[in-house]
Amino acid sequence: MSSIAVAFHTLGCKLNQLETESITQAFLEEGFSIVPWGNLADLYIVNTCTVTSMAEQKARREIRKVLRDRPASCVIATGCYAQLDPEALGSIADDIDAAFSEGDDRSAFDRRRIVVVSGDLKSALIDLPAYINDSACSSSGLGEILGAWASNRRTEDRDPFRFDANDFSFHSRASLKIQDGCDNQCAYCRVRLARGKSVSLVSSEIVNRLRALETKGYAEAVLTGINVTGYKDANGTDFPQLLQTLIDNTERIALRVSSTEPDGVNDRFAEAVSSARIRPHFHLSVQSGSDAILRRMRRRYTADQVLKAAELLRTVKGDPFLACDIIAGFPGETEVDFEATYDLCKAIGFAWIHAFPFSPRPGTEAATLSGRVSERDAGHRVERLTALAKEGRKTYINRWVGKEIDAIVEGRGTKRSIDGRSSDAAPRTSFSALSANYLKLIVDLPPSVFPSVHPGSSIRCRILEAEPASGTIDAKSELMEIIV
Numbered sequence: 001m002s003s004i005a006v007a008f009h010t011l012g013c014k015l016n017q018l019e020t021e022s023i024t025q026a027f028l029e030e031g032f033s034i035v036p037w038g039n040l041a042d043l044y045i046v047n048t049c050t051v052t053s054m055a056e057q058k059a060r061r062e063i064r065k066v067l068r069d070r071p072a073s074c075v076i077a078t079g080c081y082a083q084l085d086p087e088a089l090g091s092i093a094d095d096i097d098a099a100f101s102e103g104d105d106r107s108a109f110d111r112r113r114i115v116v117v118s119g120d121l122k123s124a125l126i127d128l129p130a131y132i133n134d135s136a137c138s139s140s141g142l143g144e145i146l147g148a149w150a151s152n153r154r155t156e157d158r159d160p161f162r163f164d165a166n167d168f169s170f171h172s173r174a175s176l177k178i179q180d181g182c183d184n185q186c187a188y189c190r191v192r193l194a195r196g197k198s199v200s201l202v203s204s205e206i207v208n209r210l211r212a213l214e215t216k217g218y219a220e221a222v223l224t225g226i227n228v229t230g231y232k233d234a235n236g237t238d239f240p241q242l243l244q245t246l247i248d249n250t251e252r253i254a255l256r257v258s259s260t261e262p263d264g265v266n267d268r269f270a271e272a273v274s275s276a277r278i279r280p281h282f283h284l285s286v287q288s289g290s291d292a293i294l295r296r297m298r299r300r301y302t303a304d305q306v307l308k309a310a311e312l313l314r315t316v317k318g319d320p321f322l323a324c325d326i327i328a329g330f331p332g333e334t335e336v337d338f339e340a341t342y343d344l345c346k347a348i349g350f351a352w353i354h355a356f357p358f359s360p361r362p363g364t365e366a367a368t369l370s371g372r373v374s375e376r377d378a379g380h381r382v383e384r385l386t387a388l389a390k391e392g393r394k395t396y397i398n399r400w401v402g403k404e405i406d407a408i409v410e411g412r413g414t415k416r417s418i419d420g421r422s423s424d425a426a427p428r429t430s431f432s433a434l435s436a437n438y439l440k441l442i443v444d445l446p447p448s449v450f451p452s453v454h455p456g457s458s459i460r461c462r463i464l465e466a467e468p469a470s471g472t473i474d475a476k477s478e479l480m481e482i483i484v
Contacts, residue, residue: 007041012049018175022163030129048081052359080194083119113143123162172455174218179225190361219458229264243272263301265309280320281438289344290337329378332371351396355385407433458483
């Protein structure tokens with residue numbers, strides 16, 4: 001049992017979250033203790049994101065805070081930002097070093113080390129716990145051990161599909177990585193530069209991994225990748241065929257698609273997701289509702305195709321939770337272009353819109369495009385879209401009041417008073433859950449069934465009422481059935 005404590009912080013997409021889970025599992029299997037981020041640890045691992053400058057800024061801030069506040073600890077930075085700009089992250093320690101005064105005690109600081117692990121070598125971190133144990137390392141010698149490990153990494157360590165978690169420390173639902181990278185040439189995207197060309201895990205191995213998750217009792221698995229609709233394995237199996245294969249070769253586990261390209265939503269896709277075991281929740285990577293801006297972005301579809309994709313999904317899934325990404329203020333976006341985007345989102349009636357301002361990313365075509373929109377105008381457009389998103393979410397939730405839905409338990413039981421606040425006065429037992437159609441629920445349950453409900457349990461519940469603007473919970477529900 002190692003005496004070394006490790007903390008993790010993950011930025012970015014569900015794929016990053018899965019990869020963190022896999023690395024965490026490797027540390028746990030070697031006897032390391034995992035502590036919450038912010039607690040005292042010997043090793044801090046930051047899984048970075050490069051999709052926006054804000055994501056990079058957050059990574060630098062977290063690393064800087066650890067180096068400043070925990071001078072005896074070590075830091076590993078990995079992920080897409082680490083892949084594309086390792087020097088920026090590696091130099092943070094030098095910046096902290098320069099801030100020391102002559103009279104400061106440097107002994108603890110000098111034992112610490114920051115190691116930057118390129119994103120394409122992230123899978124090598126799965127071997128790190130065993131390496132530390134084989135070196136009989138204590139916390140005081142961790143910096144030297146990390147330095148030796150980093151210098152011995154080899155290019156053959158690259159394997160994007162070594163991330164195969166079957167125990168999850170930070171999530172109640174399972175995730176399964178099926179694809180990595182992207183062959184699209186979108187003008188704004190830096191992630192493809194970090195992740196490289198599209199690669200897909202062979203479908204037979206995905207089946208094996210999904211069966212293992214089902215055997216362990218997981219009720220749902222999220223299929224993750226950079227562009228899952230671009231999935232195509234060495235045998236020619238594409239994404240709709242993969243979905244059907246997974247349904248045919250498992251018994252009960254439900255599947256959730258992490259994100260979908262609008263041009264990937266066709267009749268074959270619709271037929272595949274019509275299965276009751278495919279969750280009625282889809283996140284469309286829309287980005288704009290203006291055909292002119294979509295062409296400038298080098299996207300492969302039109303606004304009309306987005307509209308038809310939404311209609312098709314509703315045809316086969318009833319009333320699914322439809323969400324989208326929108327970039328506001330892309331270079332060259334006029335007020336007319338933005339209004340086209342706003343009108344498209346309103347016409348579709350998305351249950352949520354993830355709107356964010358354009359962020360010029362180094363190395364991308366969009367960073368050099370003319371027609372830059374001011375931060376003020378981009379911010380105002382984000383505000384309008386966010387207001388529309390809140391309205392759409394409220395409308396969607398209200399449509400489900402009185403209806404029954406399957407859900408996955410996420411949080412352990414808590415005591416809530418009648419008005420919903422935690423209290424010892426007239427308490428009732430409740431827990432948080434995520435519905436099949438992606439609603440965050442507070443579910444009341446009889447005390448007699450409480451012991452049999454735990455994170456990851458599959459339940460059926462009835463939505464009683466929308467939660468009034470809590471910010472974290474969408475609706476209150478009651479338990480109808482525990483699904484075995």
